[in-house]
Amino acid sequence: MPIRALPLPSLLLLVLLQATVGTAARAEDFTVRRQEVPDLKAVFGEVESRTVVPARARIGGTVRQVGVSEGSQVKEGQEIALVVDDKLALGLNAADARIKELSSQLENARTELDRAQQLLAKGVASQSRVDTAKTQFDVATNQVTAAQADRAVVLQRAREGAVLAPADGRVLTVPVTPGSVVLAGDEIARIASGPYYLRLSLPERYAATVREGGTVRIGQRGITQEAAGSPGTARPGRIVKVYPEISGGRVIADVEVDGLGDYFVNERTLVWVEIGRRPVLAVPPALVATRHGIDYVRVVTPRGPVDVPVVLGDRLAADGVERIEVLTGLRDGDALAAPGH
Structure with a gap:
């Protein structure tokens, strides 16, 4: 049927379809x-x-235990291994014995000083004897203090046997096993922290x-x-x-x-x-x-x-x-x- 012979509604619909198709074609060109x-x-x-930081042993000794493996996630300050030096236990016993010896000497010096002061008060002892007793008491006191400081050093070295993670990160390598002998500064683990x-x-x-x-x-x-x-x-x-x-x-x-x-x-x-x-x-x-x-x-x-x-x-x-x-x-x-x- 010719276009002119189409009814008006059909003609309008045909024009609309042609315009839509033409627009779609142009839009996709x-x-x-x-x-x-x-x-x-x-x-x-x-x-x-x-950054890759090593976790190192702070003292020499034998690795008693290892708490991490390759791939472990660690936090800063976490204990990852323990190094034990048997000589530190002997040193601690020696320090305790030394403190007991000096404490006994301190007690004797305190008793002697008290006696000299009492005799001075009664007039049967001289001031020089009191001064000598006081000096001996002060020396004994200082010796006990020094022995206690030496014992604290031994305890601190024993605490430093704990190998701590220097930063947060992932453990890359652990080159030691329990029973390994290490020196101070040896690498216990490598940690990728950056x-x-x-x-x-x-x-x-x-x-x-x-x-x-x-x-x-x-x-x-x-x-x-x-x-x-x-x-x-x-x-x-x-x-x-x-x-x-x-x-x-x-x-x-x-x-x-x-x-x-x-x-x-x-x-x-x-x-x-x-x-x-x-x-x-x-x-x-x-x-x-x-x-x-x-x-x-x-x-x-x-x-x-x-x-x-x-x-x-x-x-x-x-x-x-x-x-x-x-x-x-x-x-x-x-x-x-x-x-x-």
Whole structure:
């Protein structure tokens, strides 16, 4: 039936449908434009702890017990091992015996001083005898005080047999076992106490492009491309330090990123570092159709839409929107339509 012969309500409905379809088609059209995107280099970063502090023995002796193992979480001041020196027990017994001996001498000196004072009061003793007795009493008192201080030193050394965690963190290694003989200062455990960060080792040719404050992208946990994902889904990190010395043809840089607390120290993960910018042609993934293993995009031409085969590259995040790079098959300025339009 000709359009002019349609009833007025049907004619209005047809016009409305045509306008809706045209608007949807125009809304989904896309014009290919060359744009600059970061040129990313995929490298491996190693998780490291900002500080690794050793828990050391403060006295020499035999390790009686070890209360932690590799991977244990510890708090600052927590006892993680006990070192015992049998000679300290003997020294403590000797100090106790010395205190008893000097205490007896002190008691005799006190008795002699009291007797001399009583005789002086009765007039049958001289003042010099009283002074001598008082001097002997003071000497005995000081000797008892010194012996008690020596005993306190022995007790403190015995207390220092407890090996304490120097900071909060995770135990990395425990190189001793119960029964091991250690000296003062020997390492009992190593504790990763600082915040975790990523250390990158880049080829020397990128030394001029890596800078402090630069943004990198950290993949998901894993060392394979499948586990790490793509730069479009990676989380951001920031380069906080670039070391001025090149060692073995490598530039060392540290990256600060949140959420590394559950990683192993020295665990590797995939990182994408920006080493420059490059021009690309990128399209929304929804405009790409795959048929029989070949990727196509629908190009709008004056003679109608044409499906053009393309070779795709990496997925990108351009201006916060996901895009997919087109290596061949398109030119700057091509207009694309959604598949099916």
